[in-house]
Amino acid sequence: MKYSYVSHLECPKCYEVYPKGEVHHLCSCGSPLLVRYDLKALSEAMSPKDLMERELTLWRYHELLPVEDPGSVVSLGEGMTPLVPMTKLGKEMGLFHLYMKDEGMVPSGSFKARGAAVGVSKAKELGVKEIAMPTNGNAGAAWSLYAARAGIKATIVMPVDAPEITRKECIVAGADLHLIDGLISDAGQVVAKAVAEHGIYDASTLKEPYRIEGKKTMGLELVEQMNWSMPNVILYPTGGGVGLIGIYKALLELREMGWIEGNLPRLVAVQSTGCAPIVQAWQDKSRSSEFFENAYTQAFGINVPKAIGDFLVLDAIYETNGCAVAIDDATMLKELETIGRTEGAFVCPEGAAAFAAARELKQKGWIGEEETVVILNTGQGIKYPETVKVDVEVLRKGESLSRV
């Protein structure tokens, strides 16, 4: 049995086909490429129970990943994050089956580790020696760390406003880090120029086709954790949108293989009111988004004014009868605190936005109380210390606690 059932790359816009085993970035038509697998052969060769004794990382799904030689795998033990019942919070929201898939519990503390693990492994397999990418922080941190492990040089450009801890992660991994006084779109222009001038491997979101395959594993794990069933609704904080695209792709592949059946979950893209290009496009019933001017939100990971994969995100929403919701920063931060006090989870602001969106959609009747709802918390709250204000007294030695 083969380690990977990857067959080729395909353009989801013009259906041009590209061979596997070579470096490819965007299609000649400008669209991102998607990785295709021989799902028919795989579904004949394998069944879900074959996974049971596999390692507890995302590599347990290696047949559905693009890396062909197990020796290329660069792993820090990522994947199989917990699906945590949020019973008390759900009850408070009027949702009786609310779960959080906690993506904080991976190396580097954000779901970006999944894309980095698979993307860097495939780059290593393709013989890449140097990568460059723009980032809102967490992706750059994850790619720097996995690149270090693979022995690949990484050049990272991130906004000065990106979470400060992610700079440290890049530096500790020995990456060539640059800050820019601008947005991720400005960082993207710097990287594009460097890539064109110096022939570096472009690891920008969706400009390399493998990151999405790593993120796809969130969907694979979720249905395996639910014993090969699906929730009714999945809410995902959406910046570049690769997580949502990946989950959707995973569900389509599993359904084609016959491992799951029936309607897919309604997919919800959650954005900030300060940066809501997908929400605007969805409200306009458009198939693509417009550049969102003057973007700003404390949920920095979703501060993406125009995503290259916007049409794929919108497809996923339309095809699953999903929707797109924008949450303002104050509501998001209030939700973050409620989650901490109620469930003991310190989520990232992006994750908190998705919880606030679930609350809002329940209030509007878009989600029913008996529906099973899964929220992806895309990273650890500890990466965003500024979301929590601390104002406490300092005792001197020998002092006592005053009791209220």
Added chain:
Amino acid sequence: MKYSYVSHLECPKCYEVYPKGEVHHLCSCGSPLLVRYDLKALSEAMSPKDLMERELTLWRYHELLPVEDPGSVVSLGEGMTPLVPMTKLGKEMGLFHLYMKDEGMVPSGSFKARGAAVGVSKAKELGVKEIAMPTNGNAGAAWSLYAARAGIKATIVMPVDAPEITRKECIVAGADLHLIDGLISDAGQVVAKAVAEHGIYDASTLKEPYRIEGKKTMGLELVEQMNWSMPNVILYPTGGGVGLIGIYKALLELREMGWIEGNLPRLVAVQSTGCAPIVQAWQDKSRSSEFFENAYTQAFGINVPKAIGDFLVLDAIYETNGCAVAIDDATMLKELETIGRTEGAFVCPEGAAAFAAARELKQKGWIGEEETVVILNTGQGIKYPETVKVDVEVLRKGESLSRV
């Protein structure tokens, strides 16, 4: 079959026995109490293969944990952290079988989540409504979060110098946080007074007997991950020492049950030269430690000048032919950077100290190149941003990267 095979509590110093199912703290002789199980009955009722289909958390070992009613379990999905091969770093050190068990990948990003999960669950089972504890930061953060999930009020006292992010975790969980201008020992006095005056449940290290049971699961997981075999050496960053005591207890219990056999790994307690009471005691061949004056280290988690369980740590070292090693802060931080650049892992300074100790013990010939060595990285590097200095240029929009 019972959910837990807990039988009673026992004093490891005077062998006094206390019944399970009641609140107990220290023995009347002043020693911490240990939880005992009916290992004979358990070994007859169960074998390792019964674990195979269990959930991927530390609760998979519930028979060897003190919580008797599954309804008491307070979980955020903690446990089953990866055992990561550190091949490149090991080769550089001359160690051909070097592994890191990465305790950063649990809720709150440090191994303290294990003790908190089991300790809070048992407190809930015992009907506790309010807990108090001193902490060097990470334990307070973890206990605050699990207490919030359990609906238990938490009062936390930590040094002002403790990692700042841990304050935020306490606050987001709604804990009653106090800072103190002193060490954890000073915080301990404040808590002791509050406990005596207000009848709060004392959750201080080893003053409640269940935290150690949570930490024990690191040892259970490790041998399960090694297919019920043991490494030759385990290195553990040692402050209060509960992690090391817990791993030792786990190995003894598994051996008594016949699930593992042979010599136990040599256990190595790793401290900082700035706070090395266990190392001093070991060098003096003593069975207990002296208060370490003027303690200071950047590895704040091991800044414990006198541990209540010191004699248990020293026992574990002596009984396994282990040793104790002190690492200075500069060496530790250099090792932290080497680990990042070589293996792509951003470890905490305490974890880095343990790697530096492995390097030193290999150089001295105390560890042989063919021995299997496991290092516990007790938390994520991102909780200690000050360990990495960032000094990079800020580009303006439209600027290009200069290539060296």
